[in-house]
Structures are given as structure tokens and as C-alpha cells.
Amino acid sequence: MTQPRVVERFKKRTIWFHWIHTVAFLVLVVTGAILFFPGIGGAAAGGVTRSIHRIAVVFFVGAPVIYSVLNPRMALHFVKETLTWGIEDIDYIEAAPLYYFGGPEENMPPQGHVNSGQKMWQFVVLATGVLFFLSGLIMWFFKDTAPAGLFQWSVIVHDVAFLLAFLMLLVHIYTGTIHPRMTESLRSMWDGKVSVKYAKNHYGKWYEEISKGEGEE
């Protein structure tokens, strides 16, 4: 057998970036969401959680900035991939409900490096990242100088971005780790590799592209 049993899906630096960003986001979620619930809001008393929120932001914003500076091509590719939508994405989304409830695998249109669902998540991460950043900037640095209305709506934008990002995070966690079909998704974000079989089944178009270079099939 000349065919390798596994293929590389993510580079080490991407995996590092993913998990640093994840931890930072989870810290931000916890220190931010407590402000939503009067019953547990007391945890924010004294402002300690607000300071932790600001420390986590340094990682949340710093990680993608450093990653993009060190890997401009990969970052650009990520943005391009995220913003490129076509007719195959509609096919995927139409076929997805049945697929996720156990429908036949062959029915799914072959996917590129990421499927349309993952692309949707990437889009939410990108879009809410911008919203979080801008509204947070106003609340952090322009609290005393910004007009009250601008501050109030920054709070709302921050809240809406949180809702979108958090709800999609639930979807991301479920489809990435719990869903019975995504057997190698978590592993690929750990050691960067998936089996050839998994790659063929889940990302057929991508597998064809990468295996072409090696002169196979």
C-alpha cells in the first residue's frame, strides 16, 4: 500500500491558535454572561471579573493578529474561504438535516476543506469578532467621551454578537465532538490528522485536491 493512512488537515500553529482562541473565548463568555443574570451577577462585584475579561481580550484579539502576521497567506485563505459561497453550499444545507439525522452519506455533495456548516461557523466567528472588537473598544476606551446613546448601543451590539457567537458555539461543539458522525473531527484539531477514509467521506473534494499532488488516483 502506497496510500498514507492519514492525511494532514490542520497545521500545528493553526491548532495552537484554535485552542488559545477557544480558551480566551470561554473566559470571555463566563465573565461576560454573568452580567446577564441578576441572580449570579453578584459574581461580578468588585470588578474582578471585568478585569479578567480585559486580560482574556488581549489573547482573544492578540491570537488572530499574531497568527495573521506570521501566516498572512493562511489568514487570507481563511477569510477568502469563509466569504466564498456558492450553489454547492445551498445543496449542502438542503441535504444537511437528513444527513445529520442519519441519512445516507453518499447523498451529501462532496465538500472542500471545510463544509458549508463549518464555513457558516467561520463566518459567525469572523463577523462577531469584528462586532465584539468595535463595540468593546467603545465601551472600554470611550466610555467617558462617547455619547450615552453610542455606549448604550455598543452594549446591545456586544450582546447580539455574544448571542450569535455563543449559540453557534453550541452547534460547533455538538457537531465537532458529540455528533456520532463526526468521529475524527476533534482528533483533527488535536494532532492535525484524519484518516483517509474520513477525509474521503467528509471532504471528498478536498481529498481529491490534496491527493492529486501526490500523483494518486
Next chain:
Amino acid sequence: MLLQPPASALARESQTQEGVAMLVDVTKCISCWWCYAACKNYNRLPETIKPDPEQPPPLSPEVWTTLKPVKIADEWHSRKQACNHCTNAVCVKVCPTGALSYNDLGFVQYDKDKCSGCGYCAEFCPFGVPQMESNKVSGVAVMDKCTFCIDRVTGGEQPACAAACPTGAIKFGKRSELVKEGQERVAALQNSNANAAFYGDKEMGGLHVMYVLDDAPEVYGLPVDPEEPPAALVRDVLRWVGIGAAAAIIVGFGLNYIVFREAKMVNELPGAEYIRKREENNKK
């Protein structure tokens, strides 16, 4: 409890009716600044020298009450400015930690130990009352405002500013009685001055600091029909949308998981049957 229901509207109604209040009469104010000095002195806030009337200090964490100078027909008037202690206080509503709350006597009290320094109260208050100075980097801040001299009032005394006022321009008492008295005073003023107005009876569900004015409220820097900022309401809605959507998603995933496991990728799902037939037709 994770999600406390808002303070019972009925209870707030009775607090407003039976609670305490202050009546500020600008026609009796002589701009002596004793209320300011008494507030600083009693609440141990630094710097109690008499301020320059032409450059009066704005509200700040160290200035809980001040005088707002107003020039009407070449004559200077002053309006005492401090927390108005709303019945429907936006600050209480938006405070995430429960630091701001309603006192049984009707006014708005706060617990500095619970304050996180988020600044929502300062930014959402329609009167711009709560004040804080925050550290730009760390965000550390604590809100301050008029306390209604809670310890004096609950101990049966009147607030320091009202006690110090030499002309009776600040009157402390039962709110229902002060509403009556304020309306009577304004009615008397209106005999010679059609612009005279009573402010605070209905605003924000009823203020616990009400004003007898010899001119329109906006002249004295009081907003006409102050409202809860729409953003505060949006925030309330978002909370429930978020909880509902998160619950729906989690339940949905639970069902998805169970269905998937039960079906074991079999073709007994209704859709699968349809697709198989379609593909068979395609082959033909």
C-alpha cells in the same frame, strides 16, 4: 434564583405612594450652597469649601448634589441637582449585579460592595446622575450618587441637604403629601406666571425628588417626558431570546443524538426512502 422577577409593580406602587420624597422649590432657593456643604460634610466627601457659583462643580463621585445655575431674564436661578430616585429606575433595571435596588421607602439605594463598575447605570440614566471614575486599563470603578441619606432617613431624620436648607427650598416628607403641596405651590405661582411647572409627579413612574419650577422643566435642564432608553428594553428582550434559543438548540441536539443512535444510520427514516427511490429513478 437565576432569574429574579422584577420587583412587584404593586409593591413599587405603594412605595411610591407611601414612601418618602423631597420637594425642591427653585423659587425659594437663594443659592447659598448649604445643601452642597451639608451633603459633603455628612457623607464625608472631600473638599467642602464653597464653590464658585459661576463654575459650579458637576456631579461626580465626590459631588452627590450640586446647583445648576440657570439664567432667566438676566436673573440667575439655581436648581438643586442630584439623583431623582425614580419609581421605575433604569439604573436598577440595567444593574447586572443587583448593586442598585429599591428601598422600602421608595428611593434608590445601592450597595457599593456589589458594584462591578460596569457603568451601565451611568450610561442609561435619563438624568445622567450616577457617576464613576474608571481606570482606563483595568476598568476598575465604583459608582457613586446621592444615597437619600439612607441611614438618616431610615433612622427617622431628614436628609442632610433638607436639614441644612435655611429657606425651606428643600422639603422632606411623605411623597403623597409633597405631591399635593407641590401642586398647590405651582397653582399659586401660575396666578402670576403661566410658565410655572410641577415636575416629578409622573416622570419615570414618579420621582422621589420633585420640583416646583417658575419656568419650563427644560429651562432647568430637566428632560420633558424622560424615557427608558430603548437599548435597555432591547437588552431585556435579548436575555429571553438567548435563553430560549440556547434551550431549543440543546434540546434539539439531544433529540438529534437519540434519533441518530436509534436509527443507527439505517434507511428507515422517511427521507431516506424517498432519496433511494429518486436515485433508482435516476438510474433508469
